[in-house]
Amino acid sequence: MSGFIAFAIINVVVVMALAPLYISLVKKMKAFLQGRKGPGLLQAYYSLWKLFKKEVVYSSNSSFIMRVAPYISIISALVAALFVPLLFIPDDYSGFGNIILLLYILAVGKFFMALGGLDAGSAFGGMGSSREMSISSMVEPVVIVLFAAIAFVFRSTNLFEILREASHGLGGYASLWLLLIPLVIVLLTETARIPIDNPETHLELTMVHEAMILEQSGRNLALLEIASAIKQLLLMGIIINLFMPMGFNLQVLFPAGILIAFGAFAIKGAFLAASIGVIESSVAKLRLFRLPNLFALSFFLSVVTIMMEVLL
């Protein structure tokens, strides 16, 4: 069990350290592609620090939900961080890593974030929560089928076992490549990015996630921002360790193996974050009624993957 405790501490520290960096990196990449200088790579850390020092303001209509939602969101994100190995896989992980449980833990955070948006009683928060839940209701079936397809490919529902198998290389897992597109679509959806949502807009017509947290302020807003950044990093971690497992779970003694794995993950994460920036810059935000098309595509590819696994 001590091995798992070491894993938990290292994983959480890595998540907390890298999550804001990749948010900045996506913004930097977008700015670069638009010919702007853009914010520095440490800007996300400065912004979070600034928010932590600011006073929290609550609407007079709000209840305890508004007060607890940020904490539940950050706790659920941190618990989820124990389910997604980023650098290595511990020897003993009993009770952790179930892929279905991971989805539910992430859903709990989102649920309370949406409740927080409704709780303030403002038109914007309610509208944001409503839109976020509408999109969630469309994407959840896709996410379930997608993770079922991953479980089908590796014959396991435990993410630790799946990633351990993937770390040996993807030879013989041709059908897994079909899932790369659905995984990227789910990553963009769950992290409220273009073409599903625009994280930088504050226009009434286009806001989804931002409208939901518009009533949050100070420390609470910082916690919600960190929770979103962690969620993005965890989904990125699944993609990275499934499709680019080089440097992951090295059988080298501590701490050299951990440091190499950290370096490798940071580089691969930077590459994926830059790719997200490229995607965000090269496509337009989709209208709400065009989103089912994107999700249907993911659903189609996930089901065909399952069929390939049945047949081949």
Added chain:
Amino acid sequence: MTIQLIDELIKVCMVLLVVLTALVISRRNLISLINTYALHSLVLSAIAFLFFLGEGANVFLYASILTIITKLWLIPALLKRTQKIMKIYTDLEYHYLHPTSSIFLSLFIVIIVFLAFSGIKDDLGLDPFNYFGVVMGFSLVLIGFMIIFSRIKIITKTIGYLVMENGVVLLSFFVGEMPFLIEVMVLMDLLALVAITSILGFGMNSSIEEFHKRLNPFRNWFKKVDEK
């Protein structure tokens, strides 16, 4: 190259084919649609080449070369030329099915074909690898049909027709006799050529309904004759 490696590469090509099929169904931008079709054909050509490497039959090599010349170069070039003259950049008109429902129907088609062929796969002597190829090939034929009847613009219907033909070719790779394959390819390509030529000949801003409107005034000639 070992047989196992060739089989793995064919599986990767099949994966690409599935992704590109999904994109063909859901694309609205015509240039992107034509490029996706060209890529679809390129992957088909790669599968033929891998079969040639695996089985050594020259006919697969010819099929691969023929596919590259006609479907990767000639037909996309003709379609792009047509599209340029049409000055239509997106296809937003549909009969019955929108892209989202088309994707779900495609999934339904794949499942139905999978179930339909499961009853006769032993009679056909198909191993799981060939069975998947047959299922995808036949599904592509039906998906091509679906694109033909669900889209209105002729250029998109033509793409549906060509996807259907790619399905026939894929089916033949896994189950058919090669001379039959060549016959079907030539026949289908001729028909596709006729379809493209008709677009080029008839004036461009066209759907089937547009043709109808254009031909309708000729009725007046006969009316005048009757009145006289």
